[in-house]
Amino acid sequence: MDWSKSKSIFIVVFLILDVFLYSLFLNRHTESQLVQNESWGERNIEDRLKDDNITYGMLPTNIVKAAYISGKAKNFEDEELSLENAEDIKIDKNKLVVTLEEPFEIKNLDEETSYNEFLKLNVYNGTSYTLWQIDKENRNATFFQTMNSRILYYIKNGSVTVHWNDQNEIIRYEQTLLEDLEANEEEKTLTTPLNAITLLYNKGLLESNSKITQVNLGYSTLLQLQQVLVPTWEIRVETENEEVKEYFVNAVEGVILNLVDDASTADEEGDTTLDNNEIDLETELEKSRE
Known part of the structure; x- marks a missing residue:
């Protein structure tokens, strides 16, 4: 056996092993530093x-x-609407404007539950919306559409706005819908x-x-x-x-x-x-x- 050649092989192998272990150490050290920096940042x-x-x-x-x-804006012109308590229905493609035959009284303007029955009974797919904002000064409330209980924020084609009179009775609403x-x-x-x-x-x-x-x-x-x-x-x-x-x-x-x-x-x-x-x-x- 050529001892000098074997010695050279052992040296090369140990050098490769040293480089591998050093690179492993650097990776572990870098990961540790990143975790530490993130925790310090928090x-x-x-x-x-x-x-x-x-x-x-x-x-x-x-x-x-x-x-x-993703979805698409509801075209209400394609739907044969049958809405209870609707005196007048105006359809402008993606927007529905409904005037009520009998005003709907809101018992408490500050509570969402006071509007839920109205949405359920009077609005197309009314249970798909949740209360977002109440504007007492202008006598209206805005509802945003939801998907799997998550709100669709300020989506033009996904909201309902109700309007009431000075007796806190809803008399009209506008609706858009993503389907x-x-x-x-x-x-x-x-x-x-x-x-x-x-x-x-x-x-x-x-x-x-x-x-x-x-x-x-x-x-x-x-x-x-x-x-x-x-x-x-x-x-x-x-x-x-x-x-x-x-x-x-x-x-x-x-x-x-x-x-x-x-x-x-x-x-x-x-x-x-x-x-x-x-x-x-x-x-x-x-x-x-x-």
Whole structure:
């Protein structure tokens, strides 16, 4: 046996083994540092929130992934509507305007349960909506459509607005509806609620001495596509002056959304969709990335 050759082979093998072990050590060390940095980052934001007396309760921890959803705007002209207590029905393609024959009394304008019976008895697919906002000054209340108990925030084609008289009786309502709602097969990993709160804080949107009262997951319009919806964190904040503010964060991309202004712009410009045909979700998502 050639001892010098064997010695050289052993040296090469041990060098390879040393390199492998060193690379393994570096990987473990890097992972450890990343975990430590993430935990320090969370502690830092918690400390900063505490310093500014910004409080929040239990945050959702069981919602890690969710899918985009798609559908189409309901064309009420295609439906033979039979609505009880309807004196007059006006249909403008995707919008339904109904005047009641007999006004419907609301016993308590501040409670959602007071409206539920009206929605169930008088509104087409009325149980698909949940109360969002009450405007006593203008005598109306807005309801947003839901899918699997998740709210579709400020979707032009998914809301009901009821109007009442000075005797707290509903006399008229307008309705739009998204139908054939389907979830995309591929689920996306979501940014955490704490990360969404951190984003708002770093943008200076959370005032000192405020309280985060709600953190919920729903859906909102993806870019200007009226029929493709993205998972969205809703964060409600009560300020020191008891003013309630609502913020929305794209739960996939981790960016702040201005849904109220976007909805107002859409109302002024009209529906930007080309027709009521179902949109191919993957195609539209690919367009949005370009």
